[in-house]
Amino acid sequence: MSTTHADAHPKFLQHHFGTAFQQQESSKLGMWLFLLTEVLFFGGLFCAYAVFNAWYPETFVNAHKALSWQLGGLNTMVLIISSVTVALAIRSMQLGKKKLTFNLLAITVLLAFVFLVIKYFEYSHKIHLGQLPGNLYTYTGIEGTNPHLFFSVYFMLTGLHGVHVVAGIIAISWMMYRVHRGDFSAEYYTPIEMTGLYWHLVDLVWIFLFPMLYLIG
Amino acid sequence: MTTHSEEHKTHILPLSLYLNVGAALLTLTVLTVVVARMDLGVWNAILAMVIAVSKASLVALFFMHLKYDNKLYAVVFVGSLAFLGLFIILSMADTETRGDLDPIRENPIVREAIIYRDSTRFTNGHETSELDTAGAATDSADVVSDSTATHSTDSQTPDGH
Incomplete structure (x- = not known):
C-alpha cells in the first residue's frame, strides 16, 4: 500500500494532521522536548557531582578507584553496540524489512539485559563492602573527606540511569510486539524511531557517566 | 498546509555509516580508557570530557539524525x-x-568530615540501644549533628539544615 501520496489517507494518519510527514515531524518535536526534560532530570545529579567533586577532589580521585573500569568499560561497549542495533532496526523498517527489525530490536533488549547483569555484579560487590551512600556507608578503605558522598552520587546517577535502561527494555519490547503485530511499514515507523531516540539518550548519559565516575572520579 | 510528499521522502542512511560511527564510538571508548590509565594531571579530566563530548556528538548527529x-x-x-x-x-x-565577599553568619557550608556512622558504633551494645531508644523520629540528621559536634566547629549542622 502506497501512502506517500498526499491524497491517500492511511489508517495510521490521525485526522488532525494534514500529512503523514507533518504527523511524524510533530511526534519528533514532542520526543525532543521530552528528551530535554530528561537532560534536566539527570542535570540535577550531574550538578551534585560537579559541586561535590569541586569540594572533595582527593576523595573523588581515591574513591573512583573502588569502581572497576573494566566492568564500566565493558558496559559502555554493550550500550554503544545496543545503540547501533536500535539505529539499524529503524533503518530496516525504513526499508520494510520487518523480520530484521524484530531481530535487531531483540538483540537490543538482550544487550540491555547484559548491561543490567553487569551492573548487578557491580552493585552487589559494593553492597557487600559497604561502599554505600550517606549513612549506609561502612567501608573504611578510602582516604579522604566524606567518601560516602562519592557513593551517594554514584548510586543516584547509575541508579537513575538503570531505571531508564529498564524503561527502555519495556519500551523496546513493546515495539517488538507491535512489529510482530504488523503495525509498522516502510511508510510508518514513528514509534520505533521515538523509542530509538530514547534509547540513544540513555546511551548518551552513560557516555558521560563512564568517564566521570570510573575514569577521572 | 501545503503537501509536498516528494520532498519529504525519507532519507535512508547507508548501512556503512551506522557501522562506521559505531566503530568510531568503540575506538573512542578504548582511547578514553587508555588516556585515563596515564597520569596527565589536569589533562586527564579535560581529555576524558573532550572524548565524551565527541562520542555524544557522534550519537546525536548520526544515530539521532540531528544532522539530517x-x-x-x-x-x-x-x-x-x-x-x-x-x-x-x-x-x-x-x-x-560563598562567604568570599561577606562573612556567612548562618548555615555556612561545612566541608569537614561528616561521619555518619563510625565502625565501632553499631558493634557496641550500649551505643546501639541508645540509638534505638532515640525513637522513630530520629533521622540521620541527628546522627550528623551528633558527630559534627565532636569536630568543635561553630556550626552544629551541615548546610541545608
Whole structure:
C-alpha cells in the first residue's frame, strides 16, 4: 500500500494532521522536548557531582578507584553496540524489512539485559563492602573527606540511569510486539524511531557517566 | 498546509555509516580508557570530557539524525544542554565562592568530615540501644549533628539544615 501520496489517507494518519510527514515531524518535536526534560532530570545529579567533586577532589580521585573500569568499560561497549542495533532496526523498517527489525530490536533488549547483569555484579560487590551512600556507608578503605558522598552520587546517577535502561527494555519490547503485530511499514515507523531516540539518550548519559565516575572520579 | 510528499521522502542512511560511527564510538571508548590509565594531571579530566563530548556528538548527529532532521530538534537539544550548563555554572558560582565577599553568619557550608556512622558504633551494645531508644523520629540528621559536634566547629549542622 502506497501512502506517500498526499491524497491517500492511511489508517495510521490521525485526522488532525494534514500529512503523514507533518504527523511524524510533530511526534519528533514532542520526543525532543521530552528528551530535554530528561537532560534536566539527570542535570540535577550531574550538578551534585560537579559541586561535590569541586569540594572533595582527593576523595573523588581515591574513591573512583573502588569502581572497576573494566566492568564500566565493558558496559559502555554493550550500550554503544545496543545503540547501533536500535539505529539499524529503524533503518530496516525504513526499508520494510520487518523480520530484521524484530531481530535487531531483540538483540537490543538482550544487550540491555547484559548491561543490567553487569551492573548487578557491580552493585552487589559494593553492597557487600559497604561502599554505600550517606549513612549506609561502612567501608573504611578510602582516604579522604566524606567518601560516602562519592557513593551517594554514584548510586543516584547509575541508579537513575538503570531505571531508564529498564524503561527502555519495556519500551523496546513493546515495539517488538507491535512489529510482530504488523503495525509498522516502510511508510510508518514513528514509534520505533521515538523509542530509538530514547534509547540513544540513555546511551548518551552513560557516555558521560563512564568517564566521570570510573575514569577521572 | 501545503503537501509536498516528494520532498519529504525519507532519507535512508547507508548501512556503512551506522557501522562506521559505531566503530568510531568503540575506538573512542578504548582511547578514553587508555588516556585515563596515564597520569596527565589536569589533562586527564579535560581529555576524558573532550572524548565524551565527541562520542555524544557522534550519537546525536548520526544515530539521532540531528544532522539530517529539522534543525528545530537540534535547537531544542542544544537548548537543554545550554540550560544545564547555566544550572551547573550558577550553582558552582555559589558553592565555590560563598562567604568570599561577606562573612556567612548562618548555615555556612561545612566541608569537614561528616561521619555518619563510625565502625565501632553499631558493634557496641550500649551505643546501639541508645540509638534505638532515640525513637522513630530520629533521622540521620541527628546522627550528623551528633558527630559534627565532636569536630568543635561553630556550626552544629551541615548546610541545608
